[in-house]
Amino acid sequence: MPKIYSYILSFITLITLSTCSSVLSVQSPLPVTAQEVAIAPPASEVPLPKVDYIFLPPAPELGKTEYARKDITEDFSLREKADIAVPDPKLLANDNSLVIDLALITEEDYAFPLPGAKVISPYAGRRRHHSGVDLKTCANDTIVAAFDGIVRMAKPYAAYGNVVVIRHYNGLETVYSHNSKNLVKVGERVKAGDPVGLTGRTGRATTEHLHFEVRINGQHFDPNKVFDLEKRKLHTTCLVATKTGRNIAVKAVDILPHQRAGEYQYSYVGIPVSDKNKKINL
Numbered sequence: 001m002p003k004i005y006s007y008i009l010s011f012i013t014l015i016t017l018s019t020c021s022s023v024l025s026v027q028s029p030l031p032v033t034a035q036e037v038a039i040a041p042p043a044s045e046v047p048l049p050k051v052d053y054i055f056l057p058p059a060p061e062l063g064k065t066e067y068a069r070k071d072i073t074e075d076f077s078l079r080e081k082a083d084i085a086v087p088d089p090k091l092l093a094n095d096n097s098l099v100i101d102l103a104l105i106t107e108e109d110y111a112f113p114l115p116g117a118k119v120i121s122p123y124a125g126r127r128r129h130h131s132g133v134d135l136k137t138c139a140n141d142t143i144v145a146a147f148d149g150i151v152r153m154a155k156p157y158a159a160y161g162n163v164v165v166i167r168h169y170n171g172l173e174t175v176y177s178h179n180s181k182n183l184v185k186v187g188e189r190v191k192a193g194d195p196v197g198l199t200g201r202t203g204r205a206t207t208e209h210l211h212f213e214v215r216i217n218g219q220h221f222d223p224n225k226v227f228d229l230e231k232r233k234l235h236t237t238c239l240v241a242t243k244t245g246r247n248i249a250v251k252a253v254d255i256l257p258h259q260r261a262g263e264y265q266y267s268y269v270g271i272p273v274s275d276k277n278k279k280i281n282l
């Protein structure tokens, strides 16, 4: 019996010693450098983040943004009703540039002009004379308005055949040509996706197709800057149209959400490029 007691005693002694040594090892201070001390202040002295560290304005929720529409009317001049390439005197009256932010145009506010169509001839082309893009599906297919707007011209017009020209609230004009039949009249207000004509081969055309143009101030430019013609979707870039002498140079520019929020005031229509936002890379 006494032997057992001595065993128990020695076991307890062992346990106690090992526990003490582990406690001692934990409590023994580790070597700390001066730098570590400097960057680890007591928790109570950690400064709170200042509220003014956020310097970017919040981006607007795209697609839910209200925008001002350009003030266009159906009071077209005789020339506006008779010709395709007609400058809009009000469009660039106050500034040399026009910004159209395509990212702020919602799904309901645009339509691909010939749903399901394939490109059979690109803009410019090999001889650089092609003023639009040729889109093909089948004969007498329905052509629709690309955006909301007012029909400025609807008639037979030389090589264009039956043509419809629409002036849009966003500063663009679109042209739909070679139609077997026009379905709208001058002065008619149309919504994006409304039928405006049927595909045909009137004028100078060798097959039934839609010759589609986009124009700013009467001057055509590459429709591929507005629509992704492969995916038949609107691009999300910003179009910047700038007067260069008698011509208009149109560039597609990527802008950051904070630029869109801060510089463009949530609007995509007809905003002059002021000195303030010329920092955009053109």
Ligand SMILES: [Zn+2]
Pocket (backbone or CB within 6 Å): 121, 130, 132, 133, 134, 210, 211, 212
């Ligand atoms: Zn064409």
